[in-house]
Amino acid sequence: xxxxxxxxAWMNPSAxxxxxxxxxxxxTDGRGGSRWSNKDMDPVPPQKxxxxxxxxxxxxxxxxxxxxxxxxNGTVGARLHVSFPVLxxxxxxxxxxxxxxxxxxxxxxxxxxxxxxxxxxxVYQVPILKLLMPLMFVSPQKIRWFFLFKAVIVPPAxxxxxxxxxxxxxxxxxxxxxxxKLSGSAFSYAWLSGLNSALGIYSTLxxxxxxxxxxxxxERAQYVQLLVIPAAFTLxxxxxxxxxxxxxxxxxxxxxxxxxxxxxxxNRPAAFFAAFTFALATLGTNxxxxxxxxxxxxxxxxxxxxxxxRGQVISAIVGPWAFVPWxxxxxxxxxLAFMNGYTVFLGPxxxxxxxxxxxxxxxMLVAVPPNMPGLISSVNPSVRVGGAVKVFDFAWLFGxxxxxxxxxxxxxxxxxxxxxxxxxxxxxxxxxxxxxxxSQDTKRSQDKEIVVA
Numbered sequence: 001x002x003x004x005x006x007x008x009a010w011m012n013p014s015a016x017x018x019x020x021x022x023x024x025x026x027x028t029d030g031r032g033g034s035r036w037s038n039k040d041m042d043p044v045p046p047q048k049x050x051x052x053x054x055x056x057x058x059x060x061x062x063x064x065x066x067x068x069x070x071x072x073n074g075t076v077g078a079r080l081h082v083s084f085p086v087l088x089x090x091x092x093x094x095x096x097x098x099x100x101x102x103x104x105x106x107x108x109x110x111x112x113x114x115x116x117x118x119x120x121x122x123v124y125q126v127p128i129l130k131l132l133m134p135l136m137f138v139s140p141q142k143i144r145w146f147f148l149f150k151a152v153i154v155p156p157a158x159x160x161x162x163x164x165x166x167x168x169x170x171x172x173x174x175x176x177x178x179x180x181k182l183s184g185s186a187f188s189y190a191w192l193s194g195l196n197s198a199l200g201i202y203s204t205l206x207x208x209x210x211x212x213x214x215x216x217x218x219e220r221a222q223y224v225q226l227l228v229i230p231a232a233f234t235l236x237x238x239x240x241x242x243x244x245x246x247x248x249x250x251x252x253x254x255x256x257x258x259x260x261x262x263x264x265x266x267n268r269p270a271a272f273f274a275a276f277t278f279a280l281a282t283l284g285t286n287x288x289x290x291x292x293x294x295x296x297x298x299x300x301x302x303x304x305x306x307x308x309x310r311g312q313v314i315s316a317i318v319g320p321w322a323f324v325p326w327x328x329x330x331x332x333x334x335x336l337a338f339m340n341g342y343t344v345f346l347g348p349x350x351x352x353x354x355x356x357x358x359x360x361x362x363x364m365l366v367a368v369p370p371n372m373p374g375l376i377s378s379v380n381p382s383v384r385v386g387g388a389v390k391v392f393d394f395a396w397l398f399g400x401x402x403x404x405x406x407x408x409x410x411x412x413x414x415x416x417x418x419x420x421x422x423x424x425x426x427x428x429x430x431x432x433x434x435x436x437x438x439s440q441d442t443k444r445s446q447d448k449e450i451v452v453a
Contacts, residue, residue, distance in 0.1 A: 053245075055194045059237035060230060062198025067229040069206045069400070071222060072354050077210025078219045084208035084293075085300035091352050092360040098301070100349050104208055105297035105315075111204075112290035112319030117326055119282035121259055122275040128283065129320055135287055136312040141215060143287065150284050157277035161258075162239045164270075165246035173249060193393040198237070202229070203346040203396055205289060207353065211296050212288065291315050344371035344392070347399025352407045359410040367403040371395045 076087055084104070088097045119128035135146060205212075213222045240258075247255040247264075255261040258278060265271045295311025306314070319325075348367040352360050373385035374392020391398055 053241060054191070056234065056238060056241060058191055058194035059198045060234040062195045063202070063230040063233045065397075066199050066202040066206050067226050069350050069354060070202065070209045070229070071226055073206060073350065074209040074213035074216075074222045074225070075219050077213035078216040078222050081214045082210065083214055083296045083300075084210045085297055087210050088353065093358075096360055100207070100345075101297050101300060103345060103349075104204065105294050105301070107204055108290045108294035108297070109315050109319040110323055112286050112294065112315055113321075113323040113325035114329065115282050115286050115290065116320040117329060118259070119279045119286070122279035122282070123272065128279065128286075129316060131279075131283055132286055132291070132316060133313075135283070136291055136316060137309060140292060140308065146287070147284065150280055154277050154281050157274060158236070158239055161243055161274060165243045169246040169249045171242070189390055189393050192397075196394045196396050198233075199347075199396040201233070203350070204293070206350045207346055208293050208296070211293055290319070294319075344368055344375055344395045344399055347396040348403035351400040351403030354404055359407055359414065359416070362410060363403045363407040366406050367399045370402075371398060 077083070080087070085097070085101045088100055091097070092100060116128050116132070122128075135143070138146075216222050240256075243258070243261065244254060244256055247253070247261050251261075251264050255264075259275065262271050262274050265274075291312040292308070294315035295306075295308045298306045298311035298314060299308060345364075345368060348364050351367070352363055370388070370391050373388035374390075374395065377383050377385045377389050378392065
């Protein structure tokens, strides 16, 4: 097979660079303005911290770190207007990149199923997939209206829940009277675990943020995330802490899941509207963070057959049905713990991308194994791994900084000179791609002219 045919076989219009100003994706020029409330039930403090208010600094610092990583990785996507699977090839090489792409795809489908199951519990007899499917047929460039609607509805509802918590239980009786019983190294590791939990909320997006920043009008448009993510998620974390603390006083148990808390309400209209906002937030998460991410991966894995829209439909079938999320949530806690612990891989992925291939393979072999004993112990607590579990408490931080250091060092000492080219391999007069025409363009891409230096 000629080079022309080999390259053409891996070209998919969904992965082509977008035009310089393609975005009607979000209310702002970038992702930050519409993204902050999408993670719905995730921003709760870790249960290991006995005084919930002490988790707030960990939440704030975690989101400062993750926002910085997201902007660093997102800049390339905003500059070149290409997705994560394409950019990832520059860091891991063509074939090694499939490991991170497939890993991210499986994670997206898995959490799509979990979020769909959670969303279906919000409002009785409202199948979340019936609401999700029509939205998946809207082009990513034209989904702005949904996020505008969500941004208007969700934040006021959450502030209303916060006001309810303070009216029912004043802070002087709930939030600020629960003191930590930990001290010394035990408190330090618990705090690091809380920091790792905060990092874990966005650990996937820190890797695949180019999927979204590719729709930005320019590089500067995505810088708003540096302010929006730490400020907004620290606020959301505070709401979670305050409401949960009120629940301890009112109901005598720690109710980290807001739906469980809402189940205790006797005011049915209030319960409906609160649960509806969580269903709406879950819907936003599944559209942006799960179906679109998995679809981008599928377009690169199967470029001849799948475009963004087909990929979203496939992920909506596999995630909520093939992964049987109702069984996982109710009975497969070990598997759920494994998926939660997948940050041991996501941290190194993000570190390698920021540093930007055998260098990537060596980096993964250095950064991942120290966290594996802790991951095994989290899946099966009967396995004793001694002090190694402490490293797992800050798995993302460890993996990110180790991989960032090792990959940068290897690239400096052993530069990838074989990747240097004197001119572009692909002709610069590319077509502008609109996903609405992806089906027709996929076939046409096979005949696209390739110019070899």
